[in-house]
Amino acid sequence: xxxxxxxxxxxxxxxxxxxxxxxxxxxxxxxxxxxxxxxxxxxxxxxxxxxxxxxxxxxxxxxxxxxxxxxxxxxxxxxxxxxxxxxxxxxxxxxxxxxxxxxxxxxxxxxxxxxxxxxxxxxxxxxxxxxxxxxxxxxxxxxxxxxxxxxxxxxxxxxxxxxxxxxxxxxxxxxxxxxxxxxxxxxxxxxxxxxxxxxxxxxxxxxxxxxxxxxxxxxxxxxxxxxxxxxxxxxxxxxxxxxxxxxxxxxxxxxxxxxxxxxxxxxxxxxxxxxxxxxxxxxxxxxxxxxxxxxxxxxxxxxxxxxxxxxxxxxxxxxxxxxxxxxxxxxxxxxxxxxxxxxxxxxxxxxxxxxxxxxxxxxxxxxxxxxxxxxxxxxxxxxxxxxxxxxxxxxxxxxxxxxxxxxxxxxxxxxxxxxxxxxxxxxxxxxxxxxxxxxxxxxxxxxxxxxxxxxxxxxxxxxxxxxxxxxxxxxxxxxxxxxxxxxxxxxxxxxxxxxxxxxxxxxxxxxxxxxxxxxxxxxxxxxxxxxxxx
Numbered sequence: 248x249x250x251x252x253x254x255x256x257x258x259x260x261x262x263x264x265x266x267x268x269x270x271x272x273x274x275x276x277x278x279x280x281x282x283x284x285x286x287x288x289x290x291x292x293x294x295x296x297x298x299x300x301x302x303x304x305x306x307x308x309x310x311x312x313x314x315x316x317x318x319x320x321x322x323x324x325x326x327x328x329x330x331x332x333x334x335x336x337x338x339x340x341x342x343x344x345x346x347x348x349x350x351x352x353x354x355x356x357x358x359x360x361x362x363x364x365x366x367x368x369x370x371x372x373x374x375x376x377x378x379x380x381x382x383x384x385x386x387x388x389x390x391x392x393x394x395x396x397x398x399x400x401x402x403x404x405x406x407x408x409x410x411x412x413x414x415x416x417x418x419x420x421x422x423x424x425x426x427x428x429x430x431x432x433x434x435x436x437x438x439x440x441x442x443x444x445x446x447x448x449x450x451x452x453x454x455x456x457x458x459x460x461x462x463x464x465x466x467x468x469x470x471x472x473x474x475x476x477x478x479x480x481x482x483x484x485x486x487x488x489x490x491x492x493x494x495x496x497x498x499x500x501x502x503x504x505x506x507x508x509x510x511x512x513x514x515x516x517x518x519x520x521x522x523x524x525x526x527x528x529x530x531x532x533x534x535x536x537x538x539x540x541x542x543x544x545x546x547x548x549x550x551x552x553x554x555x556x557x558x559x560x561x562x563x564x565x566x567x568x569x570x571x572x573x574x575x576x577x578x579x580x581x582x583x584x585x586x587x588x589x590x591x592x593x594x595x596x597x598x599x600x601x602x603x604x605x606x607x608x609x610x611x612x613x614x615x616x617x618x619x620x621x622x623x624x625x626x627x628x629x630x631x632x633x634x635x636x637x638x639x640x641x642x643x644x645x646x647x648x649x650x651x652x653x654x655x656x657x658x659x660x661x662x663x664x665x666x667x668x669x670x671x672x673x674x675x676x677x678x679x680x681x682x683x684x685x686x687x688x689x690x691x692x693x694x695x696x697x698x699x700x701x702x703x704x705x706x707x708x709x710x711x712x713x714x715x716x717x718x719x720x721x722x723x724x725x726x727x728x729x730x731x732x733x734x735x736x737x738x739x740x741x742x743x744x745x746x747x748x749x750x751x752x753x754x755x756x757x758x759x760x761x762x763x764x765x766x767x768x769x770x771x772x773x774x775x776x777x778x779x780x781x
Contacts, residue, residue, distance in 0.1 A: 289369035305377035314767035315355040322377040325390025326479035329462045331398040334476040334484040343371045351461040355561045357773040404466045405504040415509025432513035445479040451563045458514040469507045527778040530576040540584035543728035551575035558770040584732040594722045595760025596637035604760040606637040612743040613752035618774040623700035631743045632698040633716045639694040750776040
């Protein structure tokens, strides 16, 4: 009996010691990451907004990282593109805060302007804690520890002049910019193909003609990029080269600012204007009728102010799509409506062939009072999406039975459709429809689909009797205009419900079929908030 009691006591003690043994045996890197960020709120913020892309340990291996190009930053390597410090030095806290607040235009890194300053500060500390490497048999080394940051002093810009631009063109060639960015700055230099970042991923050279820069397009921003370089990329620091070319500080400054003015002179496209500084989109109170709200060309839409919302491409390519979408919003006593306008000179509305992709647009709403993860929400913060497809618009406008012969006009049947069984006639050559794919269904009452999601891979169409969003899209050969209309309040629990006096998180997405956009390959905005105007 005593021996049995002793065994039971030993087992109980072992059970009590298991948690301690676990923490003694786990990998050092996990232990180090586990202590990252003293604030529970910081860990929650990182989990909600950063983990899906950067991964739980900040190594750039998040759940949706495969959908993004360039790939999310691996914080463990301690290399950051956007810095106010010389090459090789870590960024300052304000550098990191600025990247979080402003995002990186033209990449998948969105702006988190909606976060409070103390939340951004906590995220900065968390990212710095994750910026450490834990090699086998060696203590973990934090890239920010025991290192001082000495920000580059940015002097007052030299004013623009034709002489400076002319000199800048010579400097552009001398520094080798032409090798990557090309003679005209379009990113087509002889060395552009095959460039890779520090992690071995292909990297796309910046096209200066588009006027979009990941670190901002002000002359002062470009000064930091040229003098500090962009760690982890082929973009070097020109500080030492400028110092060699200029004999005096005045000459060196003239060289730098001439280069900046020349690069700015290459811009052919200008951003269509920043989004509102407070992050809010006005929803105008209006007497416009439902039929007018459903018409993208209706004169009533001119009453609503247009707000230019910046877009970022999740998968980088030689894009010709506009970098912004203009959004107008109205509501009357019963309905709310949105009008999205964006430049697209190639209308694509077919999806019969495997090589074809269609233009599309979506409006995304958070079903909670807070901004959830931008990429299809999260389990505890689902989203409601209104998704317009150009191919559906074509079928609504031309309610004929969809047929492969609409695309292959020279297709010929082997026999008379009225004579041969339908099973072998050409009209049945629709694999999607025959597989009962809801996207390929024949009967459509609206070109807009009402969907829900609670994270990547969870996008789900609402039931047919819940499809209550109407809309219409029209193209003039240069620009798409797409209207979305729905009642302010519905009986469906999966729908966003609107009432005045509240702010509603909203985001937007655009797909360009001519650039083979589909699924996660698209342009997206960050979150904004709808503000109903009485």
